[in-house]
Amino acid sequence: MRRVAKLSAACIATAALALTATACGSTSSDNSSSPSSSGGSGKGIKIGLAYDVGGRGDRSFNDSAARGADKAEKEFGGSIKELTAKTSDTEADREQRLTDLADAGYNPIVAVGFSYATSVDKVAAKYPKVSFGLIDSVATAKNVDSITFTEEQGSYLAGVAAALKTKKNHVGFIGGVDTPLIKKFAAGYVQGVKDTNAKAKVDVQYLTHGSDLSGFSSPDKGKEAASGMLDNGADVIYTAAGSSGNGAIEAVHGVKGAWAIGVDSDQYNIPGLAAYKTSILTSMVKNVDVGVYDFIKSVHDGKPLTGNQIYSLAKGGVGLATSGGYIDDIKSQLDAAKKKIVDGTVKVKTS
Amino acid sequence: MKKLTQRIDKERLLLGIAAPLLAIVAAIVVTTLVILATGKNPGAAFSDMLTYGTASDSQVYILNKATTYYLAGVAVAIGFRMNLFNIGVDGQYRIAAFFAAVLGGALTTPGWLSIILIILCAMATGAVWAGIAGVLKVTRGVSEVISTIMLNAIATAIIAYLLQPGKLAELQSGGTVVSTKPLAKDAYFFQIDTGAAGELWGFIFIAVAVGVAYWFVLGRTRFGFDLRTVGQSESAAAASGVSVKKMIATSMLISGAIAGLIGMPTLLNDSHQFSNDFPTGIGFTGIAIALLGRNNPIGIALGALLWGFLERTTNHLEFQGYDKEILGVIQGVIVLCVVIAYEVVRRYGLKRQQQRVGAELAAQAAAPTQKQEVA
Numbered sequence: 001m002r003r004v005a006k007l008s009a010a011c012i013a014t015a016a017l018a019l020t021a022t023a024c025g026s027t028s029s030d031n032s033s034s035p036s037s038s039g040g041s042g043k044g045i046k047i048g049l050a051y052d053v054g055g056r057g058d059r060s061f062n063d064s065a066a067r068g069a070d071k072a073e074k075e076f077g078g079s080i081k082e083l084t085a086k087t088s089d090t091e092a093d094r095e096q097r098l099t100d101l102a103d104a105g106y107n108p109i110v111a112v113g114f115s116y117a118t119s120v121d122k123v124a125a126k127y128p129k130v131s132f133g134l135i136d137s138v139a140t141a142k143n144v145d146s147i148t149f150t151e152e153q154g155s156y157l158a159g160v161a162a163a164l165k166t167k168k169n170h171v172g173f174i175g176g177v178d179t180p181l182i183k184k185f186a187a188g189y190v191q192g193v194k195d196t197n198a199k200a201k202v203d204v205q206y207l208t209h210g211s212d213l214s215g216f217s218s219p220d221k222g223k224e225a226a227s228g229m230l231d232n233g234a235d236v237i238y239t240a241a242g243s244s245g246n247g248a249i250e251a252v253h254g255v256k257g258a259w260a261i262g263v264d265s266d267q268y269n270i271p272g273l274a275a276y277k278t279s280i281l282t283s284m285v286k287n288v289d290v291g292v293y294d295f296i297k298s299v300h301d302g303k304p305l306t307g308n309q310i311y312s313l314a315k316g317g318v319g320l321a322t323s324g325g326y327i328d329d330i331k332s333q334l335d336a337a338k339k340k341i342v343d344g345t346v347k348v349k350t351s
Numbered sequence: 352m353k354k355l356t357q358r359i360d361k362e363r364l365l366l367g368i369a370a371p372l373l374a375i376v377a378a379i380v381v382t383t384l385v386i387l388a389t390g391k392n393p394g395a396a397f398s399d400m401l402t403y404g405t406a407s408d409s410q411v412y413i414l415n416k417a418t419t420y421y422l423a424g425v426a427v428a429i430g431f432r433m434n435l436f437n438i439g440v441d442g443q444y445r446i447a448a449f450f451a452a453v454l455g456g457a458l459t460t461p462g463w464l465s466i467i468l469i470i471l472c473a474m475a476t477g478a479v480w481a482g483i484a485g486v487l488k489v490t491r492g493v494s495e496v497i498s499t500i501m502l503n504a505i506a507t508a509i510i511a512y513l514l515q516p517g518k519l520a521e522l523q524s525g526g527t528v529v530s531t532k533p534l535a536k537d538a539y540f541f542q543i544d545t546g547a548a549g550e551l552w553g554f555i556f557i558a559v560a561v562g563v564a565y566w567f568v569l570g571r572t573r574f575g576f577d578l579r580t581v582g583q584s585e586s587a588a589a590a591s592g593v594s595v596k597k598m599i600a601t602s603m604l605i606s607g608a609i610a611g612l613i614g615m616p617t618l619l620n621d622s623h624q625f626s627n628d629f630p631t632g633i634g635f636t637g638i639a640i641a642l643l644g645r646n647n648p649i650g651i652a653l654g655a656l657l658w659g660f661l662e663r664t665t666n667h668l669e670f671q672g673y674d675k676e677i678l679g680v681i682q683g684v685i686v687l688c689v690v691i692a693y694e695v696v697r698r699y700g701l702k703r704q705q706q707r708v709g710a711e712l713a714a715q716a717a718a719p720t721q722k723q724e725v726a
Contacts, residue, residue, distance in 0.1 A: 027406050027407050027408040027547050027548055055675075081670070083666075083669055083670060083675075084669070084675055086675075086678075089630065090416075090617065090621070090630045091617075091621055091622060092412055092415060092416065092621075093662070093666060096412065096663070096666055096667075097666065097670075100666075100667060100670045101670075104670070114527035114528055115528075115628045117523075117527075117528060118622075136527050137527050137528065178511065179527070179529075179627060180516070180522055180527055180528070180529055181527045209507070209508055209511030209512070210507050210508065210510050210511025210512075210514060210627065211445065211507055211510065211511070211627065211629065211631050212507050212511070351516070351522075
């Protein structure tokens with residue numbers, strides 16, 4: 001056995017060396033010289049989408065990006081190719097995803113989620129003629145359109161609404177994971193509450209921490225956290241926690257007079273939440289679809305956007321949904337707050 | 352007599368190869384069925400995997416991935432040989448990579464010295480983290496499975512607490528990524544430029560060295576013998592004068608130190624900083640790879656390469672319109688098949704051995720009686 005082990009070790013070692021030595025063979029992009037083989041109908045615009053974990057169908061962030069791409073596809077014709085991230089992804093996987101899309105002739109390519117920041121820079125440098133879009137982060141390469149949102153401004157308005165609607169002077173915020181992005185939501189919300197009602201108490205809680213991203217996809221954790229806050233006396237709860245928010249809304253629905261504030265999409269109109277919609281005060285919508293659509297349109301028009309496009313409250317990138325009509329009675333105060341942010345008299349903190 | 356050992360060796364070798372082969376064939380069959388069930392053509396999928404997976408840039412990707420996975424496999428295997436189930440490799444490598452990155456960002460020493468210090472820091476952190484479980488097991492009899500799972504959660508929490516702007520990390524432009532201070536340029540590990548195919552991480556040589564050391568220490572030293580003995584039977588080992596407690600603590604420390612290396616290829620060759628998107632879950636991949644490789648240094652290497660190949664090619668399968676979940680299915684099926692196939696082959700081997708021994712005994716018993724009759 002020992003001899004066998006030695007022999008095979010030697011074989012493997014030489015094979016491995018030979019493999020590295022011959023790595024100068026053709027690359028996969030040379031092999032796939034016919035980009036049309038996997039593309040769509042060939043006509044129109046070929047949109048490549050690289051989603052964050054969850055992908056199309058997450059009812060929230062990725063879906064919003066998908067809506068923008070769908071709209072563009074319908075208008076300009078063409079095809080969409082979608083790839084989705086895994087939790088075990090490394091830089092190499094993200095680069096591969098973007099490279100595959102670029103190799104196959106997709107242009108523009110939209111990278112959905114901040115984890116693509118570095119890989120977009122690298123791949124964009126390799127494909128200078130392809131336009132890349134990056135959501136929620138800022139890249140440096142010239143052919144990249146960085147699409148970011150001022151979540152703190154929309155959340156500020158959510159805070160104003162919560163402060164005006166609370167009867168117990170006590171509101172809550174539930175964040176999925178304590179990432180810098182979610183902290184922007186929290187910071188804006190707390191400031192909005194305090195500016196409107198200095199006496200109101202705000203509970204802030206994150207479901208999970210650090211690299212444990214389960215807080216974005218655990219309705220049970222959301223429900224538990226919301227129940228805790230309600231027991232503690234809060235009566236308006238804003239949740240920015242992906243699908244965990246569904247659990248929080250369910251918990252709020254169980255308490256009379258309590259309100260939930262949704263996030264990303266207009267959650268009043270989401271069929272899965274129809275049973276609880278009478279408890280959804282409003283939603284802080286983040287119009288990722290608008291950013292994606294604008295970017296694809298600019299490429300279609302031959303003038304690709306580049307640099308950092310900031311979708312602010314002023315530009316309608318973020319805002320409060322009015323479905324249900326529950327915030328109609330405080331519209332004037334909300335409009336006043338919005339005006340102050342837009343004209344710069346109120347600066348909303350991001351952390 | 353010489354002929355006989357050769358024959359047995361051949362048979363053992365055959366059985367040894369039969370198990371993984373059986374597993375891979377079974378995995379291919381199951382995967383084919385799954386792809387058929389989704390209404391796609393499995394033949395095209397396999398041929399795409401072959402052509403795409405053997406392209407030069409895929410080779411570089413696979414070798415880079417395998418470097419990380421190999422270290423993970425070895426870290427787990429050290430525990431396995433000792434009959435210790437170190438589930439905590441995951442937490443150990445993450446916390447080790449984090450503190451190594453913090454140290455690396457703060458260092459102003461010459462590059463070569465920084466690299467050595469970073470690697471040593473990672474190994475020490477990993478060893479300490481695993482050592483906690485080792486000490487608990489030795490002094491209080493706490494199952495290492497339970498304590499390492501808990502330590503994984505604690506590691507996550509500690510990193511989450513310290514990886515904050517103003518503590519040990521900084522916020523990057525765009526306001527969405529927090530990371531430790533990046534390493535100085537001269538503290539990057541060397542890599543081999545293969546042109547269009549990308550860069551091969553130099554850390555692969557460290558991984559190979561770890562493999563050789565693992566093989567040597569376990570197979571060629573007194574310590575390795577003691578370790579394997581304890582793994583096979585604690586009471587027998589104790590009876591022959593091995594301090595079981597000391598062996599448990601030491602092997603946990605070594606397993607943790609190797610676990611500390613897992614994050615190093617990524618840190619020193621790729622990301623150069625620890626950010627909130629540092630890859631997670633590699634410790635669990637290591638368990639699968641150690642199982643696949645039967646704790647054998649070469650087996651683990653093959654398992655790691657296979658894993659890298661599967662990830663590379665199934666990423667591309669998704670691009671070709673196959674469902675992205677196929678990767679999870681293939682990986683799960685392979686691990687299951689390997690475990691089952693080894694058991695089947697082991698039982699078959701045992702049966703063969705019994706038959707052979709039985710036949711030999713019968714022959715021996717028959718021989719003298721014949722002689723007596725003659726006499």
